[in-house]
Amino acid sequence: MAMAAACFRSIHDCASAGRENDAVAADMDGTLLRGRSSFPYFALVAFEAGGALRLLFLLLLSPLAGFLYYFISESAGIRVLIFAAFAGVRVSDIESVARAVLPKFYSGDLHPESWRVFSACGKRCVLTANPRIMVEAFLKDFLGADLVMGTEVSTFKGRATGFVKPPGVLVGKNKAAALRAAFGDTPPEIGLGDRRTDFPFMSLCKESYIVPEKPEVKAVSVDKLPKAVIFHDGRLVQKPTPFLALLIILWIPVGFLLACLRIAAGALLPMPLVYYAFWALGVRVTVKGTPPPPVTKSSGNSGVLFICSHRTLLDPIFLSTALGRPIPAVTYSVSRLSEMISPIKTVRLSRDRATDAAMIRKLLQEGDLAICPEGTTCREPFLLRFSSLFAELTDELVPVAMVNRMSMFHGTTARGWKGMDPFYFFMNPSPAYEVTFLSKVPSQLTRGAGKSSHDVANYIQRVIAATLSYECTAFTRKDKYTALAGNDGTVPEKPQLKPKQVMGC
Known part of the structure; x- marks a missing residue:
């Protein structure tokens, strides 16, 4: 982040007034969202589309994903998460979770400073390493994004294979290439990112701002969003962090027996x-x-x-x-x-x-x-x-x-x-x-x-x-x-x- 401070100004220095004719290109995790980890959202897809065993599979592979992400490459870590959560799952189920479950959790994690700038611009573009199928519904329907570019997941006979399509995970130079292909010789006025792998696409923008990591920052309140989520689905009440995901898996057999006892008491x-x-x-x-x-x-x-x-x-x-x-x-x-x-x-x-x-x-x-x-x-x-x-x-x-x-x-x-x-x-x-x-x-x-x-x-x-x-x-x-x-x-x-x-x- 020291290098980022030298290259780009903080998001707090970005003026949002008079941006109606400007275009903005923003990263998602850690930029539009306060949280930098995408694990909770992959866990939601895994549980809601694949059940407890799929969530367990994702949890078992998450240490490998974390090791690759932090010590080898961001792309390699995300590939493991995509494979664990998506492999063999029906595409229609992933789309259903993205539409009916994820917006409730995404909308509760919106970064106030990023949203201040993003919402002020007339054209809004999001570039993210997350699978496009997982985030597009929320970004377009709830945040008014005009263009969403994310990692494309390959499919076979209506099911996700768990592998990604070329050019691979949308990080680093791939993000820059995607932005260049979408905007051509007229780059966006504003680029927003939060990590080193965002620098290539941010450098293409006329102005670029870094979003500092501050987990304690308060999320945008729901009444400030363009639309409020009334109807949503899914079984999980809380966003599943790795610890909570483990707790859920361990609790399910105990909880089911307890539920049977409670139902029997009420019925008999x-x-x-x-x-x-x-x-x-x-x-x-x-x-x-x-x-x-x-x-x-x-x-x-x-x-x-x-x-x-x-x-x-x-x-x-x-x-x-x-x-x-x-x-x-x-x-x-x-x-x-x-x-x-x-x-x-x-x-x-x-x-x-x-x-x-x-x-x-x-x-x-x-x-x-x-x-x-x-x-x-x-x-x-x-x-x-x-x-x-x-x-x-x-x-x-x-x-x-x-x-x-x-x-x-x-x-x-x-x-x-x-x-x-x-x-x-x-x-x-x-x-x-x-x-x-x-x-x-x-x-x-x-x-x-x-x-x-x-x-x-x-x-x-x-x-x-x-x-x-x-x-x-x-x-x-x-x-x-x-x-x-x-x-x-x-x-x-x-x-x-x-x-x-x-x-x-």
């Missing part, structure tokens, strides 16, 4: 005892508010419809745990395995409004019922649009705000097998749920008082959002799966997030 014990069994097994359940008393068939009254925010498919089970009695739930989709191990009755909705309405009315005549009107889960602090169907069926409505905490694994998936969702949730060392019972919807705000079903649904959405300090959106289940299947999975521009503008069912 009487519901009044489940709350205490969960606490004894490390599952924390916090109950807030005052729930309504149970409605019996003999009373002749319609049951209470609990309107829950949707965090995992376990929401109705933890609602029942908090109440100490089983509450049946209606759901749009649930796997056969989840139905088999569920301690409560689950009823599938047909998505035909008339059929579903008749079924829910019948269930309410038998007692209390739970529904999650978002229709799908959301991991971020947002509420998706509520279906208005429930508001047409009863005025006995009790909103319930659900919050959960997972430290290792997400208990939801859009790409994987949903039957494993309960197991992944209970595989966390100490998962937690907070169930907050809100006041029953006032009679003057129900359909019986002349309010439309949309007004009732929007009111409940606002009440739950205010309790959780979440934002309301107009996104639906269809938007989520469309985003994770091929779009960028982002929110619209900020003005559209205001509840009065976007809420409505």
